[in-house]
Amino acid sequence: MIPAPAREALRQALGGAIRFDAETRRLTSLGVGGPADALATPGDRQALARLLALCADHGVPCRPIGRGFNLLVHDAGVDGVLLLLSLFKVLEEREGHVFAEAGVSHTRLTRFCRERGLAGLEFGAGIPGNLGGWVAMNAGIGDREVKDVVREIEIVSSDGKGPRSVGRADLEFVYRSLRSLAPGDVVVSALLAVEPSTPQKVAARIDELLERRRATQPLDVPSCGSVFKNPPGGYAGQLIEEAGLKGAREGGVMISPQHANFMVNTGGATTGDVLALIERAQDEVRRQTGIELETEVRIIGRPS
Ligand SMILES: Cc1cc2nc3c(=O)[nH]c(=O)nc-3n(C[C@H](O)[C@H](O)[C@H](O)COP(=O)(O)OP(=O)(O)OC[C@H]3O[C@@H](n4cnc5c(N)ncnc54)[C@H](O)[C@@H]3O)c2cc1C
Structure with a gap:
């Protein structure tokens, strides 16, 4: 929650470049997550600096995000301002x-x-x-x-x-x-x-790499890429597959049958579903191998 004086100061400084109580669902590739107190899209370096300085002065958290391809927002939403640099396009x-x-x-x-x-x-x-x-x-x-x-x-x-x-x-x-x-x-x-x-x-190199991806990754369904980092000397996907979790589900989220380090939204998923499946994969891999899987996907917001 952004206190009223900070809200007013931000509104005055950024005008139409800030929106309050904004949905974040469409800002993450998995299509899950609760609202942000505000979403700012500064147009240039000066506006960006002003926004950050104001947030710092008022104690309002401000966090840059990109296209949300490796990002989860808790279902309860995220405090402060999410910062989009979509107008920085040179x-x-x-x-x-x-x-x-x-x-x-x-x-x-x-x-x-x-x-x-x-x-x-x-x-x-x-x-x-x-x-x-x-x-x-x-x-x-x-x-x-x-x-x-x-x-x-x-x-x-x-x-x-x-x-x-x-x-x-x-x-x-x-x-x-x-x-x-x-x-x-x-x-x-x-x-x-x-x-x-x-x-x-x-072009030939790009096509070759894209072809390899199409063969190994679920690219036609919403996902957030690799959920876990590869542990030293191994592959997270292989460990999850060997733990028997391909196709495992929690609510609307499933571990991809094609690539076990990908979780896909099969419809109506929540961040809570993703977190539950992350925990399940970590528990099972730890139980079977003693290896601790660490998340690669960045998780922000208020835990529910
Ligand atoms: C199908 C698929 C395949 C993928 N394959 C790969 C792969 O092969 N290799 C790989 O590494 N990743 C992969 N990813 C994950 C993702 O593509 C990368 O992590 C990518 O860099 C995320 O960029 P983004 O703009 O979406 O960042 P976001 O997901 O929006 O943000 C990621 C992190 O970066 C921070 N951030 C974003 N912008 C800024 C900024 N301007 N300044 C400071 N911090 C910032 C955010 O705060 C957050 O912590 C894949 C994802 C998908 C969905």
């Missing part, structure tokens, strides 16, 4: 690199590189989300991750200070996370390394 070549703002989608980035014959980012072709989410999650597949292509990122701090540029050497990426981000810090843009190639070669 995408261009800069001196042999690709500069992309946080709201650039993976589809657009992939198409951009394919059309210009720029190699290096093909691995991201099937990793849905926005550039900001990619960087914050250190998204990747196989032995290729965002950390391998980032040269610099631009951050606005959770208190509204910045933007500041941080070079690759000062960024601590780990498996599916960027440790250098403090809670509430916002990735505004990134400079990505690419190499000159040809549109045909880039």
